[in-house]
Amino acid sequence: MIQIAANCVGCGKCVATCPFGALSIVNRKAVASAACTMCGACVSVCPMKALSLPATGAAKKDLSAYKGVWAFIEIADDGRSQKVRPVGFELLSKGRELADQLGEELCAVVIGDNVQNYYAELSQYGTDKIYAVNAPEYHNYNTLAYANALITLIRKYNPSVVLFPSTYIGRDLSPRISSELFVGLTADCTGLSIKEGNLIQTRPAFGGNIMADIKCPDYRPQMATVRPNVFKKVVTTAGRMAAVVEERIALPVEAGKVRIIQTQMDPVVQDQKLDEAPVVVSGGRGMKDKEGFELLETFAKTLGGAVGASRAAVDMGFKPKEKQVGQSGVTVASKLYIACGISGAVQHVVGMEHSDVIIGINKDANAPIFNVCKYGIVGDAKQVLSKALEQLKK
Numbered sequence: 001m002i003q004i005a006a007n008c009v010g011c012g013k014c015v016a017t018c019p020f021g022a023l024s025i026v027n028r029k030a031v032a033s034a035a036c037t038m039c040g041a042c043v044s045v046c047p048m049k050a051l052s053l054p055a056t057g058a059a060k061k062d063l064s065a066y067k068g069v070w071a072f073i074e075i076a077d078d079g080r081s082q083k084v085r086p087v088g089f090e091l092l093s094k095g096r097e098l099a100d101q102l103g104e105e106l107c108a109v110v111i112g113d114n115v116q117n118y119y120a121e122l123s124q125y126g127t128d129k130i131y132a133v134n135a136p137e138y139h140n141y142n143t144l145a146y147a148n149a150l151i152t153l154i155r156k157y158n159p160s161v162v163l164f165p166s167t168y169i170g171r172d173l174s175p176r177i178s179s180e181l182f183v184g185l186t187a188d189c190t191g192l193s194i195k196e197g198n199l200i201q202t203r204p205a206f207g208g209n210i211m212a213d214i215k216c217p218d219y220r221p222q223m224a225t226v227r228p229n230v231f232k233k234v235v236t237t238a239g240r241m242a243a244v245v246e247e248r249i250a251l252p253v254e255a256g257k258v259r260i261i262q263t264q265m266d267p268v269v270q271d272q273k274l275d276e277a278p279v280v281v282s283g284g285r286g287m288k289d290k291e292g293f294e295l296l297e298t299f300a301k302t303l304g305g306a307v308g309a310s311r312a313a314v315d316m317g318f319k320p321k322e323k324q325v326g327q328s329g330v331t332v333a334s335k336l337y338i339a340c341g342i343s344g345a346v347q348h349v350v351g352m353e354h355s356d357v358i359i360g361i362n363k364d365a366n367a368p369i370f371n372v373c374k375y376g377i378v379g380d381a382k383q384v385l386s387k388a389l390e391q392l393k394k
């Protein structure tokens with residue numbers, strides 16, 4: 001809770017500042033309630049300098065001791081086989097740029113069983129070093145075991161930047177690690193750059209109305225998550241092998257609290273993954289009904305693609321939330337993206353604009369979707385798709 005010193009004169013300036021209504025004046029002194037989140041917003045407004053945040057135990061760090069840009073590499077497991085999730089290569093590619101700007105090493109961090117199978121593949125993205133925790137007990141993802149392994153590695157090697165994929169696993173793991181290390185974490189970054197030695201983490205804020213640049217100048221490592229398909233994969237060192245550092249880290253006792261008996265994929269997630277599909281056919285409110293989406297399914301299957309949806313279509317129950325493309329859904333970067341009956345709101349477009357070729361089908365010639373399309377078809381989406389399907393079948 002915020003600390004209030006005895007020199008408080010009860011002026012009340014802090015009360016209006018608190019976004020959580022945690023301050024009040026009692027007997028001419030400021031008093032804080034349990035609603036205080038220690039956000040620190042009130043500290044600077046006090047003319048008496050009577051407000052301060054309690055010491056956290058995390059003393060300001062000697063930043064020069066922290067070197068290296070790390071990317072956490074997630075291993076995808078569909079219950080039958082394992083492979084590196086492509087977002088890992090995207091993090092390494094962006095990480096290479098950041099490491100060059102900082103003049104530091106780029107390191108991949110991989111945890112699992114038989115991860116030596118991935119070393120050559122991971123080396124191709126400009127990776128200087130691979131830190132690996134490679135043991136059968138790490139075969140399945142376990143939050144407590146993986147978090148402990150990463151915290152141990154970070155405390156031993158002191159990286160300046162650690163990047164995570166914004167996947168179920170990355171979102172589970174990264175906040176656990178940042179809170180344990182008492183460092184910041186910026187989720188779902190859409191841009192990363194270096195300025196004056198700090199990682200500038202760019203992400204949409206206030207419903208996508210502004211882009212916020214976030215930095216953590218006083219603590220290390222700087223941590224961020226990035227959704228799949230936000231950055232491009234760039235092979236820069238094909239054929240070169242990164243140095244490998246394998247660490248043995250015993251499972252913490254708590255990891256035994258969770259035992260994985262069987263891995264079974266949710267059928268919704270299991271059918272072709274949206275963020276990895278080469279062709280995505282998405283439908284919006286303009287598809288009108290379930291039959292419209294059945295037509296999309298047939299069309300997408302004919303092209304070997306996956307079906308996505310706008311938020312309006314998800315809200316109408318045509319598709320589950322996991323299939324929503326956009327700012328609050330999945331980001332795709334397919335070879336071909338076909339938007340059917342979708343208006344082209346900015347929150348949808350940010351999730352698909354990196355696709356190679358975008359085709360829009362909309363009955364309104366002025367629909368904003370046409371601003372991002374390579375090819376636009378003005379017409380009724382169902383009619384256009386039915387005709388195209390006939391041609392494809394021929």
Ligand code: FAD
Pocket residue numbers: 207208283284285286287309310311312313324325326327328329330340341342343344345346347348351361362363364367379380381382
């Ligand atoms: P509409 O905007 O209603 O557009 C329907 C379109 O279909 C129109 O252009 C119309 O001309 C066309 N149409 C109608 N009939 C036909 C027909 N017979 N044939 C062809 N075309 C036809 N949206 C997302 O998609 N993804 C997100 O992740 C997302 N996140 C959001 C986050 C926030 C914080 C907010 C505020 C909004 C978010 N939205 C998101 C919602 C977004 O702003 C739009 O409301 C949404 O994308 C609209 O969906 P739509 O284009 O299907 O529907």
Ligand code: SF4
Pocket residue numbers: 002017018019020021022023032035036037038039040041042043
């Ligand atoms: Fe309110 Fe934040 Fe001050 Fe706590 S630190 S009293 S939440 S403004």
Ligand code: SF4
Pocket residue numbers: 004007008009010011012013014015029030045046047048049050051
């Ligand atoms: Fe007391 Fe400072 Fe708050 Fe004024 S702003 S009520 S002096 S703590």
